[in-house]
Amino acid sequence: MAGIYIHIPxxxxxxxxxxxxxxxxxxxKADIIASISLETKRRREFFEKEEIIETIYFGxxxxxxxxxxxxxxxxxxxxxxxxxxxxxxxxxxxxxDDLSLEYLKMLxxxxxxxxxxxxxxxxxxxxxxxxxxxxxxxxVQCVNDAAYVGFKDITIDLIYGVPELEDGEWRDAVKQALALPINHLSAYSLTMEENTPYKKLVQQKKYSQPDEDQSSIHYAILIEEINAAEWEHYEVSNFCKDGNVSKHNTGYWQQKKYLGIGPSAHSFDLENRSWNVSSNAQYLQRIAGNKKTFETEELTMQDRLNETLLTGLRAKWGVNLVALKEDYAYDILTLYKEEIGYWRSTKWAELDGDVLRLTDKGLLFADYIASELFEDGDYSSHTSS
Ligand code: SF4
Structure with missing residues (x-):
């Protein structure tokens, strides 16, 4: 399975x-669209001729x-x-605000x-x-209109942890979302990223920053409502009804091959990651000059092992420890016996046959748990067995 991501900047x-x-x-805009088409043709070789593209994502x-x-x-x-x-x-x-009935029908x-x-x-x-x-x-109107014109697969994004978002109001928001004609929900905690207006406003004391404790409470409320509605929590921030996972994003999390087209888009060919220049002007210049638009980093075994741990533990499918041992000679059960025992006792993690997976509670700490299990850089010390 392979996917294509197209970035509209x-x-x-x-x-x-x-x-x-x-x-x-x-x-x-017109030049970027023309350049995206040109880049698409130029990167024909990224996939083998017979390789089948199963997902396309406009982001x-x-x-x-x-x-x-x-x-x-x-x-x-x-x-x-x-x-x-x-x-x-x-x-x-x-x-x-872009989704008129006419636009939806045309889509x-x-x-x-x-x-x-x-x-x-x-x-x-x-x-x-x-x-x-x-x-x-x-x-609300556009989601209903989208269902009315016949879209069966609709996902919406919600943000929690917003200062002044009361717990009860957040619960109502999740209930309202789940009552809409959608089959997928992504919910993210508000974060204060570098170089954003939000960060500057907080520094100028005009806005308050997100409160981690409040975010954790909102996350717990979200999980309660997801479970009550019998939806599936299949990745830290992603939820679906009747098995309707995002196939495209699941491809990222299961480390499938994907090609990113357009300014700032990332690609992965199973061995290398590459990323296009994050500037519309430079992207246009490079396409016009027939120059490379991206930089590439070759992934080491350590990178790949750590990514397998991180993406697996953030998702419901977890990490197959036998496969990890076979592929990377990395025996987590021996190396981290105590930690895994502790996370099992706190009900953050469970062992299901050969698979280590996090519970709803543990998923809140997925990044921390994965980082505790990361290979530490001295790869040879784990590969001599
Ligand atoms: S979050 Fe807002 S600014 Fe950022 S990509 Fe979406 S619409 Fe644009």
Whole structure:
């Protein structure tokens, strides 16, 4: 299985917390679209001829600032260039204020079959606080409209841990989300990233920073409501109904091959990671000059082992310890017997046959637990057995 990610680097407004690559100036939009198509053709060799593309993901930025002909041009080039499965999952990230009934109908016609809608909050004040471009009523309306025009796979994003988001209000927000015609939910804790307006506003004491304890309480509320609705918690921040996981993102977490196209997009070919330049102007110049748009880092065995641990422990499928021993000569059960015993006693982790996986409670600490188990850099000390 392989996937293609297409980064659309434009947004109408800059959300205060966001550290993704985007521009609020649309001057270069037509040139970027043309360059994305050119880059797609140039990277034909990334996949073997017979390799099947099972997922396509438009992310950003805000893909829903694109016109239908722009989406059609990009998708047409992808289908002409690669061997795309006719039933491929084609996800399109969008903001509620862009999703008119007409636009939704056209998205279906052009070949989008999964929508990822940036709802973030049902509280108008919080949306304004985040500098989002839409209202809560637009969010509810567009999700219902999307279902009405026939989208069966709809996911929305929510943010918790927002200062002044009361626990009860967060519980109501999760309930409201789960009552919408969606089959997937991503919920993220608000974080204060470097070089964001949010960080500056906190430094200027105009905004308060997220409170970790409050975030943990919100996470617990989220899990309670997910369980009550009999949804599945399949990755730290991702939840679905009736097995409708995000196939594209599952590909990332299960370390499948993917190609990223567009400014700042990342790629992974099973041995190397590469990332395109995070500047629209430089991206355009490099494409126009027929120059390489990306830098590459070859992954060491240690990198791959640690990524296997991190992505596996963040997900419901966990880490197969026998496979880890065979692939990396890394015997976690022997090396970390005490730690694993402790996490099992606190019900943060469980051993299911050969698989170590975290519980709902443990998933809150997935990054910490994985980092405790990481190979420490002296790889040879674990490979002599
Ligand atoms: S719309 Fe999305 S990508 Fe754009 S600024 Fe907001 S969070 Fe970031």
């Amino acid at each position: 434009f947004c109408k407004k800059a959300c205060f917390y966001c550290d993704f690559h985007f521009s609020v100036s649309f001057k270069s 950003g930025g805000t893909p829903s600032v694109l016109t239908m002909s722009e989406i059609d041009e990009i998708l047409g080039t992808v289908y002409e260039t690669f061997n795309v499965l006719p039933t491929a999952e084609v996800t399109f990230e969008c903001n509620p 279906k016609l052009v070949g989008i079959n999964r929508l990822s809608i940036g709802v973030q909050s049902f509280n108008e004040n919080h949306l304004a606080w985040m500098n989002r471009s839409h209202t809560a009523s637009q969010s």
